[in-house]
Amino acid sequence: xxxxxxxxxxxxxxxxxxxxxxxxxxxxxxxxxxxxxxxxxxxxxxxxxxxxxxxxxxxxxxxxxxxxxxxxxxxxxxxxxxxxxxxxxxxxxxxxxxxxxxxxxxxxxxxxxxxxxxxxxxxxxxxxxxxxxxxxxxxxxxxxxxxxxxxxxxxxxxxxxxxxxxxxxxxxxxxxxxxxxxxxxxxxxxxxxxxxxxxxxxxxxxxxxxxxxxxxxxxxxxxxxxxxxxxxxxxxxxxxxxxxxxxxxxxxxxxxxxxxxxxxxxxxxxxxxxxxxxxxxxxxxxxxxxxxxxxxxxxxxxxxxxxxxxx
Amino acid sequence: xxxxxxxxxxxxxxxxxxxxxxxxxxxxxxxxxxxxxxxxxxxxxxxxxxxxxxxxxxxxxxxxxxxxxxxxxxxxxxxxxxxxxxxxxxxxxxxxxxxxxxxxxxxxxxxxxxxxxxxxxxxxxxxxxxxxxxxxxxxxxxxxxxxxxxxxxxxxxxxxxxxxxxxxxxxxxxxxxxxxxxxxxxxxxxxxxxxxxxxxxxxxxxxxxxxxxxxxxxxxxxxxxxxxxxxxxxxxxxxxxxxxxxxxxxxxxxxxxxxxxxxxxxxxxxxxxxxx
Numbered sequence: 001x002x003x004x005x006x007x008x009x010x011x012x013x014x015x016x017x018x019x020x021x022x023x024x025x026x027x028x029x030x031x032x033x034x035x036x037x038x039x040x041x042x043x044x045x046x047x048x049x050x051x052x053x054x055x056x057x058x059x060x061x062x063x064x065x066x067x068x069x070x071x072x073x074x075x076x077x078x079x080x081x082x083x084x085x086x087x088x089x090x091x092x093x094x095x096x097x098x099x100x101x102x103x104x105x106x107x108x109x110x111x112x113x114x115x116x117x118x119x120x121x122x123x124x125x126x127x128x129x130x131x132x133x134x135x136x137x138x139x140x141x142x143x144x145x146x147x148x149x150x151x152x153x154x155x156x157x158x159x160x161x162x163x164x165x166x167x168x169x170x171x172x173x174x175x176x177x178x179x180x181x182x183x184x185x186x187x188x189x190x191x192x193x194x195x196x197x198x199x200x201x202x203x204x205x206x207x208x209x210x211x212x213x214x215x216x217x218x219x220x221x222x223x224x225x226x227x228x229x230x231x232x233x234x235x236x237x238x239x240x241x242x243x244x245x246x247x248x249x250x251x252x253x254x255x256x257x258x259x260x261x262x263x264x265x266x267x268x269x270x271x272x273x274x275x276x277x278x279x280x281x282x283x284x285x286x287x288x289x290x291x292x293x294x295x296x297x298x299x300x301x302x303x304x305x306x307x308x309x310x311x
Numbered sequence: 312x313x314x315x316x317x318x319x320x321x322x323x324x325x326x327x328x329x330x331x332x333x334x335x336x337x338x339x340x341x342x343x344x345x346x347x348x349x350x351x352x353x354x355x356x357x358x359x360x361x362x363x364x365x366x367x368x369x370x371x372x373x374x375x376x377x378x379x380x381x382x383x384x385x386x387x388x389x390x391x392x393x394x395x396x397x398x399x400x401x402x403x404x405x406x407x408x409x410x411x412x413x414x415x416x417x418x419x420x421x422x423x424x425x426x427x428x429x430x431x432x433x434x435x436x437x438x439x440x441x442x443x444x445x446x447x448x449x450x451x452x453x454x455x456x457x458x459x460x461x462x463x464x465x466x467x468x469x470x471x472x473x474x475x476x477x478x479x480x481x482x483x484x485x486x487x488x489x490x491x492x493x494x495x496x497x498x499x500x501x502x503x504x505x506x507x508x509x510x511x512x513x514x515x516x517x518x519x520x521x522x523x524x525x526x527x528x529x530x531x532x533x534x535x536x537x538x539x540x541x542x543x544x545x546x547x548x549x550x551x552x553x554x555x556x557x558x559x560x561x562x563x564x565x566x567x568x569x570x571x572x573x574x575x576x577x578x579x580x581x582x583x584x585x586x587x
Contacts, residue, residue, distance in 0.1 A: 078432075080431055083430075087426065089423075091423040091427040094422055095346040096342075105431065107338045107341060108338055108428055110334070152427075
């Protein structure tokens with residue numbers, strides 16, 4: 001099902017403060033029905049606080065927020081009845097079995113057992129957990145716990161699924177399996193809101209996304225739009241011998257739209273990377289290696305949020 | 312032209328506050344029973360063992376000694392009769408207290424079960440009422456087992472002894488509510504050891520379980536009378552020995568008011584901890 005024009009989550013001036021600390025500062029965004037919408041940003045950018053407000057787990061400090069046509073301030077239980085929430089860290093019930101985790105969660109949604117049992121069996125199948133149905137949760141691998149957490153979030157057949165860093169800490173096989181399952185959910189018409197700091201994940205899954213930094217939204221659009229706006233089509237990565245770096249002064253200028261100097265290499269942002277490389281050769285600049293690649297969301301992300309470490 | 316999604320018609324998930332609270336609490340109780348299904352044998356065995364050991368060791372051993380000094384101080388009953396209901400009430404205090412410390416802390420912060428539950432239409436008061444209902448269930452089964460053991464020792468005087476069950480429930484909940492409130496303010500478990508050492512154990516020793524509170528100096532007597540265990544012991548003993556004191560409405564009122572007040576504090580503190 002393609003994204004529609006219907007707006008499922010509507011935020012204007014949405015703000016979250018903890019005492020003096022502002023976690024989310026007056027952000028505006030709209031999530032449309034049946035799209036996958038991403039929140040990107042470094043740690044502490046305000047992604048999780050935003051997600052928790054949408055999930056009605058955290059009260060809105062200021063601003064307007066509408067979720068599935070309802071107001072989280074007054075209709076939180078009604079909204080939650082139609083949401084699926086996958087938190088950043090798994091909070092499965094370690095004292096219950098895999099299947100009991102799903103059955104009990106269905107009870108919290110007021111689903112009768114007669115409905116919950118077939119639904120749980122179906123979800124265990126969908127998440128490839130059927131063989132582990134009777135097992136305790138603790139011995140499961142990280143990927144299996146993640147899949148169980150997602151299965152649990154689907155028990156009430158939610159219209160909106162909120163996933164906070166769904167694949168952090170998983171191995172590549174587990175990530176690809178999850179991506180494939182999330183894609184299938186989207187095909188069936190579910191709306192997804194995802195936070196991540198994996199750019200490949202955002203490119204794979206998200207129709208549209210916003211980049212958050214220091215509690216604010218700094219860019220918004222489709223992955224392609226963001227790359228066009230904040231990066232060039234291609235990037236030329238150059239490694240220059242240490243001895244030659246000091247005598248380089250300005251000889252790269254003009255070869256690309258933008259040049260970034262990193263401790264180990266230079267990044268030349270250009271629409272035609274090969275053409276820029278010819279220029280480098282033409283100016284007889286000594287290089288150890290050169291690589292032309294397409295610009296990615298990662299280039300956009302680093303440009304917008306900086307390269308310094310956030311801790 | 313973009314439109315904002317409308318609310319689908321249909322009843323809200325929880326039709327009214329009262330049925331909502333009962334239904335929500337019932338789910339928390341159901342979850343605990345689901346876990347208990349795997350552990351009930353050990354727990355029930357413990358409920359048999361505790362009174363058996365106390366009554367054998369202290370009741371039979373000590374009461375031989377004490378019988379020589381006369382039993383006037385105990386209101387003219389055998390020491391075994393005096394001790395049995397006292398142990399019942401104080402065991403309820405201990406189990407209810409333990410259940411309200413580490414398991415609650417685990418659900419708040421170690422395993423974050425409450426976070427998972429609050430992502431559904433369930434609300435904080437459902438959690439609290441559910442946990443207190445669970446304590447009530449545990450107290451009911453414990454008191455029933457205790458009464459069986461007491462009967463084996465020939466302690467209960469009449470069917471009025473069955474009233475010890477609701478009295479035990481009230482005693483347990485009167486400890487669970489304030490201790491859940493305390494657990495909601497803790498960020499690690501170091502406070503719990505102190506709680507047991509400085510509050511629960513002294514109460515166990517000085518609230519009328521082993522000897523009448525009237526033996527204490529006046530100040531001690533007043534302190535004991537301010538704690539819920541004292542009132543719980545009075546009601547349980549009155550029921551088991553068919554000698555309900557004339558002051559029973561006061562004991563009952565004290566426990567009910569205490570549960571209401573500390574339960575409300577527990578709700579506020581849990582909410583502050585879980586909804587940020």
